[in-house]
Amino acid sequence: MSNNVKSDLLLECRGIDKNYNGPQVLSKVDFSLRRGEIHALVGENGAGKSTLIKIVTGITNRNAGTIVFDGHDVPVEHNKNASEKLGIAVIYQELSLIHGMTVAQNIFLTKEPLLPGLPFIDIKKMNAMAQEMIEKYGFDLKATDIIDKLPIAQRQTVEILKALSNKASLMIMDEPTSSLTAKESERLFKIIRMLKAEGITVVYISHRMEEVYDLSDRVTVLRDGKLVSVLEGEEITPAEIIRLMIGRELTEDESHHKMVDKRDREVVLEVKNLSAEGKLNDVSFKLHKGEVLGFGGLVGSGRTELMRAIYGIDAFDAGEIMYLGKTYSPTVEKSIASGFGFVPEERRLQGIMGGISITGNIGIANLDSISSPAGFVSRDKELERTQTAISTLNIKPANPDHLVGNLSGGNQQKVVVGKWLIRDLKLLIVDEPTVGVDIGAKEEMYQTIDRLSREGVAVMVVSSDLPELTRLSDRIIVLRKGRIIKEFTEGVVTEEEVLRAASGIVEGGAK
Amino acid sequence: MNTKSALFKEHMVELRLFGVLLGLMVVLSLISDRFLTVDNLTNVLWSVCLIGIMTTGAIYAPITGGIDLSVASMAALAGILANVFMNTLGMNWIVAILITLVIGAGIGWLNGVVTTKFLVPAFIVTMAAKTYLFGVAMLVSNGDQITIMEPAPFLQIGIGKLLGIPIPIYIMFTLVILSHILLKKTVFGRRTIAVGANEVAAKLTGVNPDRTRIIVYTISSVTATIAGIVMASLTQQAYAMNATGYELDVITAIVVGGTSLMGGSGSVVGALIGAVMVGFINNGLNLLDMPSAFHPIATGIVILVALIMNQGVSVPAVLKKWFARPGAAEAAK
Numbered sequence A: 001m002s003n004n005v006k007s008d009l010l011l012e013c014r015g016i017d018k019n020y021n022g023p024q025v026l027s028k029v030d031f032s033l034r035r036g037e038i039h040a041l042v043g044e045n046g047a048g049k050s051t052l053i054k055i056v057t058g059i060t061n062r063n064a065g066t067i068v069f070d071g072h073d074v075p076v077e078h079n080k081n082a083s084e085k086l087g088i089a090v091i092y093q094e095l096s097l098i099h100g101m102t103v104a105q106n107i108f109l110t111k112e113p114l115l116p117g118l119p120f121i122d123i124k125k126m127n128a129m130a131q132e133m134i135e136k137y138g139f140d141l142k143a144t145d146i147i148d149k150l151p152i153a154q155r156q157t158v159e160i161l162k163a164l165s166n167k168a169s170l171m172i173m174d175e176p177t178s179s180l181t182a183k184e185s186e187r188l189f190k191i192i193r194m195l196k197a198e199g200i201t202v203v204y205i206s207h208r209m210e211e212v213y214d215l216s217d218r219v220t221v222l223r224d225g226k227l228v229s230v231l232e233g234e235e236i237t238p239a240e241i242i243r244l245m246i247g248r249e250l251t252e253d254e255s256h257h258k259m260v261d262k263r264d265r266e267v268v269l270e271v272k273n274l275s276a277e278g279k280l281n282d283v284s285f286k287l288h289k290g291e292v293l294g295f296g297g298l299v300g301s302g303r304t305e306l307m308r309a310i311y312g313i314d315a316f317d318a319g320e321i322m323y324l325g326k327t328y329s330p331t332v333e334k335s336i337a338s339g340f341g342f343v344p345e346e347r348r349l350q351g352i353m354g355g356i357s358i359t360g361n362i363g364i365a366n367l368d369s370i371s372s373p374a375g376f377v378s379r380d381k382e383l384e385r386t387q388t389a390i391s392t393l394n395i396k397p398a399n400p401d402h403l404v405g406n407l408s409g410g411n412q413q414k415v416v417v418g419k420w421l422i423r424d425l426k427l428l429i430v431d432e433p434t435v436g437v438d439i440g441a442k443e444e445m446y447q448t449i450d451r452l453s454r455e456g457v458a459v460m461v462v463s464s465d466l467p468e469l470t471r472l473s474d475r476i477i478v479l480r481k482g483r484i485i486k487e488f489t490e491g492v493v494t495e496e497e498v499l500r501a502a503s504g505i506v507e508g509g510a511k
Numbered sequence B: 001m002n003t004k005s006a007l008f009k010e011h012m013v014e015l016r017l018f019g020v021l022l023g024l025m026v027v028l029s030l031i032s033d034r035f036l037t038v039d040n041l042t043n044v045l046w047s048v049c050l051i052g053i054m055t056t057g058a059i060y061a062p063i064t065g066g067i068d069l070s071v072a073s074m075a076a077l078a079g080i081l082a083n084v085f086m087n088t089l090g091m092n093w094i095v096a097i098l099i100t101l102v103i104g105a106g107i108g109w110l111n112g113v114v115t116t117k118f119l120v121p122a123f124i125v126t127m128a129a130k131t132y133l134f135g136v137a138m139l140v141s142n143g144d145q146i147t148i149m150e151p152a153p154f155l156q157i158g159i160g161k162l163l164g165i166p167i168p169i170y171i172m173f174t175l176v177i178l179s180h181i182l183l184k185k186t187v188f189g190r191r192t193i194a195v196g197a198n199e200v201a202a203k204l205t206g207v208n209p210d211r212t213r214i215i216v217y218t219i220s221s222v223t224a225t226i227a228g229i230v231m232a233s234l235t236q237q238a239y240a241m242n243a244t245g246y247e248l249d250v251i252t253a254i255v256v257g258g259t260s261l262m263g264g265s266g267s268v269v270g271a272l273i274g275a276v277m278v279g280f281i282n283n284g285l286n287l288l289d290m291p292s293a294f295h296p297i298a299t300g301i302v303i304l305v306a307l308i309m310n311q312g313v314s315v316p317a318v319l320k321k322w323f324a325r326p327g328a329a330e331a332a333k
C-alpha cells in the first residue's frame, strides 16, 4: 500500500475485467481520476460505462484488475458501504431517496443529530443544519420539503447535499441530465463547477456531447468494453469524441430539419377544449396523417398529462377527443386496438419489465398479432417479432432471451420503443423517446420515426431535448401551465424560440 | 444446439428440483424401510394429490405478486357443500358438484374484486376469506365430522381406479397440464406474468391488471374447490377441519417449485415437484415417529431454504463476505 504520499490521482483503476458470467463486458480497462477534476465517461449504449461505475462503487465486483482510491487498495470484494466510507458518492436520480420523508431527513439519514443525552432525533437542529447547507450552495429547496413533491432536478440536489454531508471526495453522476430540461441542466452544471471549486472530483456520464465539451477537464472514451482514449484540454471536441465512440465519422444530415405544413391532410386526431383539473386547460389541436407534431414546454407544463389523457390512462373533466372523425373516449386497451402506440416518460417505472426477457417485453404489446383467436400465443411469431424489433433498433446484445433488467440503460429504452415500432400503427405517442440512448442509436430512432411518418403514421413527440424536438417535428405546439401558448408551423424553429415560449415569453399571440 | 441448450436452461429449475427430490427419496428409503412400500407411497400420494391440485390454480396469485391464503378453507367448505347438496337436498351428484364449483368461483371472484377494486392487499383479503369460509363451514356442518356414504359414483372420484391408477392422479395430472399450458402458451398467462413483472408497464401496454387479478383469484378458488370435492370423496367425510393448514403446504410447494412471491415468473411443473417434496417430508416425519409439532417446523425451514435458493445468491459467497468483513475476525476471537 502506498502510504501517506498523496499522489495527484484520486482514483486509479488498472486492467479492469468484468463479465456477468457471460460475454466480456469490460476488458483491461484503465481509468484514472485526478483530484478536483470534472471527468466525463462516454461511449455507446452497452459500452460498459455504468458497469465501470458499479465496480468502483462496489455495487458489483470486478473479475480482475486493481483499484486504488486515495492511496487505499480497494479489494475485489468491494461493497457499497465500504465505498461510501471511502468518500465515493453516486448521485442517483431518485432511487436512493426515501419518499414520504423531508429533505433534511433524507440528507441526515442514519446520522441524525440527537438531543443531548437522549436517543431522540433533534429535529430542529437537523432542519437548521440542512437549511444551512442549502443556503450555502444557494439551492432552490427547503429543509422541510417532502421528497415526493419535488421535481427530479431538485431531488438530484438533495442527493448532492446528502453526498456532501457524507464528506464525499468523489461524486459520480450516471446520466444526470437525461430527464432534465435545458435550464435545469444549466443549473446542475453550475453546481458541478461549484463542487469542483471545493476540490471534489466529479465523474459524469452523458450522451450529450455539448455538455461533455462544455464541462469536462478530461474525457475517457469506452468502446465495446475497451478503453479507446483519454482526451484532455484542446483534444476535447464533440466531433472527435463521437468519432472515437462509434469508431467512424457520423455523417451529419440536416439536423435542423425544416418544418413541413401537413395540415391539408386527413385529420387523424382532433382534441377539442380538453381540460383536466389542475393539469390541462382548454387544449385544442388537430393532428394529421403522416404529421409529426412536437410538444414543447417545461416540466409540469402538462405535455405528459395531455398524452396520457389522449391514450386513455388518465381521465379528463371536459372537452372532446375525435379519432378518425368519430368521438373517441379512450381507454388504453381501445387505443392499442385502434392503432396507437405509446412510449411512456419513465422507462424504469412505466416502460420495462426488468425481470422478463426481451421477447416477453416485446410480446406483451403485440399479443393481438401473435396469438390465435382462442388465446394461444405462437412462440414462433413472438420470436420473429422480437427479432424484427432487435434488428430495427439494433438492440445489444441481440439475444431475445436476455433479461431486460440486465440490458444497459440505452438498450432498455430501445426495447420500450421497439415493441411499438413493429406494430401496424396509425398514431404513435412518444414521451422523451431517446432518454439514455446514444448518439448513433438516436439518429436511427429518428430515421425510424421519419419512415413511419412517410408511411402515414401520425406522431406526437414530447421532448425536453430541444434539438430533438426541432429535428423531428413538422409542427411544434408549446404548452405552459396546461395551456397551448404558442404554435410554430413554418420555417426553421430555433431552440431558443421554443425555450422562450415555454418560459412564457411570447411575442403577440396567446397570453 | 442453441435451442437445445436454451431448452435445458429454461427447465434448469425443474431439473434441479427433480434431482433434489430423488435425493430426498433415497435418504428417506435409507432412514426407514417402511418408506418404499406400496401402502406408504399410496398414502403420500393422497396428500400430494390434494396439494398438487390446489397448486395448479393457487400458483397464479404469487405470479402476479399476490397470494391466496383461503384455499384450504375453501376446500373444506366445498366438501361440506357438496355433501349438503347431494345428501340433504337430494340433488344429482353432478349437479351438486357443478353448483359447488360455481360457488367456489364466486368466492374467488369476490377475493379478486376486493383486492383490485377496493385496494385491500391480497394477503389480508384472502386471510379474511380463510377465516370466514371456515366459519361458514363450521356453521353448515355444525362442526361435525359427517360421513359421506353415497352416492356411489361420487365416492368413485376419490377411491376409484382406472387401469390400476387412482382417479385423483388423473385429475391432478390433467390440471397440471392444463395449468402449464395456460401459463406458458396463452395470452392470459402472458398477462399474468406481465402484471407481476411490472404492473404499470403492463397496463400501459394494454393489459388490464384488475381483470387479470380477478381471474387469477377465481381460478385459485376453483382448483381449491376441486381439491375439496376430491378430498371429501376420498376420505368419505365432510369436515370443516379436513384441510386445516394446507394453504401453507400449497405455498411451500409453489415456492419450493421456483415461483417467486415477488411476481413475474412461475413454474407449474416445479410446483408439482414441490408438492411431492412437501408430501415426502411430512411422510418422512411420520415414519420417524416425530411429534406432529415438527411438521410446521420442517415446513418453515423448507420455505426459508427454498426462498434463499431462489434468490440466486450463492450461500458460500454470502458467508465468505460475512466473515471477510473488517471486524468480523476480531468479533470471532
Ligand SMILES: Nc1ncnc2c1ncn2[C@@H]1O[C@H](COP(=O)(O)OP(=O)(O)OP(=O)(O)O)[C@@H](O)[C@H]1O
Binding pocket: A020, A022, A025, A043, A044, A045, A046, A047, A048, A049, A050, A051, A052, A396, A397, A405, A406, A407, A408, A409, A410, A411, A436, A438
Ligand atoms: N446484471 C447484468 N447481467 C448481465 N449483463 C449485464 C448486466 N448489467 C449489464 N450487462 C451488460 O453489460 C454491458 C454493458 O452495460 P452497461 O450498463 O455498463 O452499459 P453503458 O455503457 O452504461 O450503456 P448505456 O449508455 O446504455 O447506459 C451490456 O452489454 C449489458 O447488457
Ligand SMILES: [Mg+2]
Binding pocket: A049, A050, A051, A174, A408, A409, A410
Ligand atoms: Mg448506463
